[in-house]
Amino acid sequence: MNAQTQITEVTPSGETREMSYAEAIRDAMAIALDRDPTVVLMGEDIGTYGGAFQVTLDLIDRYGPDRVMDTPISELGGAGVAVGAALTGLKPIFEFQFSDFAALAMEQIVNQAAKLRYMLGGEAAVPVVFRMPAGSGTGAAAQHSQSFEAWFGHVPGLKVVQPSTPEDAKGLLLAALADPDPVIVFEHKLLYKMKGQVPTGYYTTPIGKAAIRRTGSDVTIVASAIMVHRALEAAAKLAEEGIEVEVIDLRSVRPIDRDTIIASVKKTGKLLCVYEGVRTLGVGAEISALIAESEAFDYLDAPIQRLGGAEAPIPYNPDLERAAVPQKADIETVARRLAKGEV
Amino acid sequence: MIVQDNIPFAIRHFAPAQLREALRKMHLIRLFEEGAEESYMRGLIHGTMHLSIGQEASAVATCMELTDADKITSTHRGHGHCIAKGADVGRMFAEFFGKETGYCHGRGGSMHIADVKTGNLGANGIVGGGLPIAVGAALTAKRLGRDDVTVCFFGDGANNEGAFHEALNMAAIWKLPVIFVCENNKYGMSTPATYATAVPNIADRAAAYSMPGVTVDGNDFSAVAEALHIAIARARAGEGPSLVENLTYRWRGHSKSDRNRYRTKDEIEDWMSRDPIARFRAELIAHGVLDAAGAEAVEAEAKQAVADGVEFAKASPAPGIADVTKFVHAEEAA
Amino acid sequence: MPTEVIMPKVDMDMATGTLAVWHVAEGEAVKKGAALFDIETDKAAMEVEAPASGILRQILAQPGQVVAVGSPVAYLYAEGEAVVALPAETPSAAPAVVAVAAPAAAPAAPAATPSQTVAQVANGAADLRATPVARRLAREAGLALSNLLGSGPRGRIQRADVETALARREAAALAASAPVFAPAVQAAPDEWTAQPGDLHVTTRKGTGTPLVLIHGFAADSTGWMALERALPRDLPLIRIDLPSHGRSPLRRLSGFADLAKTVVQVFDRVAEGPVHLLGHSLGGAVALAVSDIRPRQVKTLSLLSPAGLGPEIDGAALNGIARASTADSLAPWLKRLTARPDGISHDYAKAAMLARIDPDLRAAQQEWAQVLFPDGVQAFDLTAALERVTAPTLMIWGRDDRILPWKQALAAPGEVALHLLRGVGHVPHMEDPDTVAALLGRHMK
Numbered sequence A: 001m002n003a004q005t006q007i008t009e010v011t012p013s014g015e016t017r018e019m020s021y022a023e024a025i026r027d028a029m030a031i032a033l034d035r036d037p038t039v040v041l042m043g044e045d046i047g048t049y050g051g052a053f054q055v056t057l058d059l060i061d062r063y064g065p066d067r068v069m070d071t072p073i074s075e076l077g078g079a080g081v082a083v084g085a086a087l088t089g090l091k092p093i094f095e096f097q098f099s100d101f102a103a104l105a106m107e108q109i110v111n112q113a114a115k116l117r118y119m120l121g122g123e124a125a126v127p128v129v130f131r132m133p134a135g136s137g138t139g140a141a142a143q144h145s146q147s148f149e150a151w152f153g154h155v156p157g158l159k160v161v162q163p164s165t166p167e168d169a170k171g172l173l174l175a176a177l178a179d180p181d182p183v184i185v186f187e188h189k190l191l192y193k194m195k196g197q198v199p200t201g202y203y204t205t206p207i208g209k210a211a212i213r214r215t216g217s218d219v220t221i222v223a224s225a226i227m228v229h230r231a232l233e234a235a236a237k238l239a240e241e242g243i244e245v246e247v248i249d250l251r252s253v254r255p256i257d258r259d260t261i262i263a264s265v266k267k268t269g270k271l272l273c274v275y276e277g278v279r280t281l282g283v284g285a286e287i288s289a290l291i292a293e294s295e296a297f298d299y300l301d302a303p304i305q306r307l308g309g310a311e312a313p314i315p316y317n318p319d320l321e322r323a324a325v326p327q328k329a330d331i332e333t334v335a336r337r338l339a340k341g342e343v
Numbered sequence B: 001m002i003v004q005d006n007i008p009f010a011i012r013h014f015a016p017a018q019l020r021e022a023l024r025k026m027h028l029i030r031l032f033e034e035g036a037e038e039s040y041m042r043g044l045i046h047g048t049m050h051l052s053i054g055q056e057a058s059a060v061a062t063c064m065e066l067t068d069a070d071k072i073t074s075t076h077r078g079h080g081h082c083i084a085k086g087a088d089v090g091r092m093f094a095e096f097f098g099k100e101t102g103y104c105h106g107r108g109g110s111m112h113i114a115d116v117k118t119g120n121l122g123a124n125g126i127v128g129g130g131l132p133i134a135v136g137a138a139l140t141a142k143r144l145g146r147d148d149v150t151v152c153f154f155g156d157g158a159n160n161e162g163a164f165h166e167a168l169n170m171a172a173i174w175k176l177p178v179i180f181v182c183e184n185n186k187y188g189m190s191t192p193a194t195y196a197t198a199v200p201n202i203a204d205r206a207a208a209y210s211m212p213g214v215t216v217d218g219n220d221f222s223a224v225a226e227a228l229h230i231a232i233a234r235a236r237a238g239e240g241p242s243l244v245e246n247l248t249y250r251w252r253g254h255s256k257s258d259r260n261r262y263r264t265k266d267e268i269e270d271w272m273s274r275d276p277i278a279r280f281r282a283e284l285i286a287h288g289v290l291d292a293a294g295a296e297a298v299e300a301e302a303k304q305a306v307a308d309g310v311e312f313a314k315a316s317p318a319p320g321i322a323d324v325t326k327f328v329h330a331e332e333a334a
Numbered sequence C: 001m002p003t004e005v006i007m008p009k010v011d012m013d014m015a016t017g018t019l020a021v022w023h024v025a026e027g028e029a030v031k032k033g034a035a036l037f038d039i040e041t042d043k044a045a046m047e048v049e050a051p052a053s054g055i056l057r058q059i060l061a062q063p064g065q066v067v068a069v070g071s072p073v074a075y076l077y078a079e080g081e082a083v084v085a086l087p088a089e090t091p092s093a094a095p096a097v098v099a100v101a102a103p104a105a106a107p108a109a110p111a112a113t114p115s116q117t118v119a120q121v122a123n124g125a126a127d128l129r130a131t132p133v134a135r136r137l138a139r140e141a142g143l144a145l146s147n148l149l150g151s152g153p154r155g156r157i158q159r160a161d162v163e164t165a166l167a168r169r170e171a172a173a174l175a176a177s178a179p180v181f182a183p184a185v186q187a188a189p190d191e192w193t194a195q196p197g198d199l200h201v202t203t204r205k206g207t208g209t210p211l212v213l214i215h216g217f218a219a220d221s222t223g224w225m226a227l228e229r230a231l232p233r234d235l236p237l238i239r240i241d242l243p244s245h246g247r248s249p250l251r252r253l254s255g256f257a258d259l260a261k262t263v264v265q266v267f268d269r270v271a272e273g274p275v276h277l278l279g280h281s282l283g284g285a286v287a288l289a290v291s292d293i294r295p296r297q298v299k300t301l302s303l304l305s306p307a308g309l310g311p312e313i314d315g316a317a318l319n320g321i322a323r324a325s326t327a328d329s330l331a332p333w334l335k336r337l338t339a340r341p342d343g344i345s346h347d348y349a350k351a352a353m354l355a356r357i358d359p360d361l362r363a364a365q366q367e368w369a370q371v372l373f374p375d376g377v378q379a380f381d382l383t384a385a386l387e388r389v390t391a392p393t394l395m396i397w398g399r400d401d402r403i404l405p406w407k408q409a410l411a412a413p414g415e416v417a418l419h420l421l422r423g424v425g426h427v428p429h430m431e432d433p434d435t436v437a438a439l440l441g442r443h444m445k
């Protein structure tokens, strides 16, 4: 019996505990480290520093530097080491300090991790997880604020998830780790402090399944990450006016949950996609296209609308930064106009 | 003669006015960053910032012999480089305040501060991002037959990026006029250089690319200036790149959100006792370049410049929201 | 022998179809049952399948061409089959191209500042805008989108518009079969052809001079059903839906003259040569105005309880009907229309309400009531016009009319034949269609 590969079950307790999104991710990683000796965490300053967003805080004290590994500032190399380790029996969770720096590691993620299983005719697997703090709103400007989910969503071989709640942050990370293929987890920086009830113990949230966060019959909003919360706020406001918005939390960019979106659009006939990535060629383009191609097309009662990031890098000035991505008021305005048949 | 030998390189090499100006810039950097820190804490500045307090000698001495035609590439910790290269602190503050009059018209902020007119090609949010760019700038100078050089600032953390190795190799094989200046402040964020880097000195890596590499006390103005003097001369003579490693220390945390869990108080205090500004100032006074009152006046000048800069920035207009996509591409000819 | 590919009739009231697009290029092979081309009728776009397998040759109709039903648009040849010359003389060889669909002119903006609810643009067939769900619902229900009003941006037809129209159609069908005024049998639906144009006009073919019918306020063409049954079967009929009524577009009105002008324009287009003209109530006033403006186009004029001949009118009833939003609030006013109020069952009121289900239509008609009958008074006077009319004129009035008092008939000059029916209220054509038909028959001879 090889102790290195023995999985210790950490059963769900059926209880929940209030945790922040960051704590939930940390909890997931601790559970993963507890139950599976092949799991290792890798990343820049994830040890003593606790990660740029303190997500790995104290884990090095509990699991030691052999399992919580600070890497040099070497994204391409670090990601590649994680790929090689995953290929041969470890299960690395590699943290990019900011998702923007994944651009430096594009080669290993896109050319290697995503394709190895296929290129080797199914003889190899790369069960690696890349964690990526993403999104704007922190004043970190153009090179620290991007939303790359569509980039990676474009690559067959990768799975891409975007949790919007603490519960999903934990469940999707554990699902990503259980997945036999590379999974990219986009964590929104502005959500790290968000609190919510999180089941204790081990559980997974299925990858590829959207969640309906609010039901409604007038307009469907498909949103992801922080936009889910902005959409929900807008929906609450619109409900006071008698407009019932259905808010779908996409959760998974690849694979995408076609059925849930199609069913909702067939019900409401109106679709608004809200996402933070640049509007053009973004996640909303894919959702719009899948509706246009599906049987839901015949149920559309207004042109599909997209609210996405401006066609610009994220600017530094706070007002410009806000203007560069959809805000609650934007969502409210477009959803209202859709509901009223004014679009 | 003996006395001559004891006089530091900088005192011998630069005119008193140049030395006075160097001291002014060092004070300016310190005061500017203290002012920025205060404004940050008052909520006037968005985002985060990386302060270089404690590293002023490295920035100013490195840029001592550079003209506006010479280029630098800078880093996320780039305020000092920017001021050393000649930028106006008013426009820098304006940038930090997100104003249209800022160096980047409010689009870039601290991490992207640049002043292309004085040859500063910009700070960088990407660790190691400036390394290949500097090589490209040096290539331009060589191809166009100009004698300007490029100084590439980078940190001890950056030397572990693939870009570092690729850039140094190309600079060497093409004998380009570029000087790689590593500001080794012992840490890349929280990670000690001794942990992250396989060689004891960053300068040791120069050998792998067949270029000279020296390690100097980065808090010793004259030592840095002398190392750069040699490297710049070599570059201008067409002999190719050099690597200079300035050993220094940042007094503040990595960024505004650093909780300082990886350094001891003792270590920080020890380095604070090696203040490069006090040291240079004392040196200037000791060698009669300035008297105490003169030094006070220099500092007062810098203070005034910072105060004026903040006022200018506060009074400046913010960019219009409608211009959020301005500067993405070249503007249409009117 | 090549197989003829024709413009198929795919709709009840389809005479022509516009060839929208070929799915197969000339010279290409196609399998029987594969999509060959799309047509657009005034109802919907539709795919036409290849009637046989073969190679498509001799395309006769290009996209955009309007082709008469049954005309060939191309031929399918078997592999290797010699191409035969098109028999040029045979009329069926060249497609009966009716017209090349041109983009409809931009609809003129109404003079009055359009209110959100009333000012809407009717959809011309060529630039018809409709959402996919509106198209699907209309297609499934066999409803012509071109007859609908779009409430969306730039006149786009949305789901609600189709649903309103369907509700109205259903109500009309119910009303037609309602026991009170209408006979039990419904008209054969393919009797009627919708005419393109600004107002909804339907025609029934027949022989001889057609009779043009103009309905009253808050009614529509379906209200003529009982009378149509009683009239000779071969009498050609032309029914006009007034604006903001029936299936015509909603429109603001500046006054009676505005209404008369609008109808005259449509009348000019639909009446080729002199016609018999019949109007009821407000439609009677309109018919009178048309006769005054186009004396040579009107062979005979018949007026049923016409408006415009005196100030009195039951304004409360008009407003009540226009405003009513439920069958319960509508029924009491409907009862005022007839001399036999018990005939207005709850089901009848419900059906009538369904026809008025569109709140925009009701809002528009309320505005009309304000403009035409302010303060419960008829604000237009056509007695002078009645004096001028040269066509032989028949006037029928119910003695128990509680909307317009029959005594207003006395404003008519001596040449007008006047019939006052006993036990009849404001709607003689519904209450006593046989008598009305008989009187009309004699008058039109």
Ligand SMILES: Cc1ncc(C[n+]2csc(CCOP(=O)(O)OP(=O)(O)O)c2C)c(N)n1
Residues within 6 Å of the ligand: A044, A073, A075, A097, A101, A104, B050, B075, B076, B077, B125, B126, B127, B128, B154, B155, B156, B157, B158, B159, B185, B187, B188, B189, B254
């Ligand atoms: C490619 C990339 N990886 C990581 C970071 C995050 N980061 C910013 S500064 C920094 C430390 C850089 O250390 P060093 O090069 O020594 O410069 P110093 O901060 O010490 O001046 C890190 C990890 C980044 N900005 N870019």
Ligand SMILES: [Mg+2]
Residues within 6 Å of the ligand: B155, B156, B157, B183, B184, B185, B186, B187, B188, B189
């Ligand atoms: Mg460093």
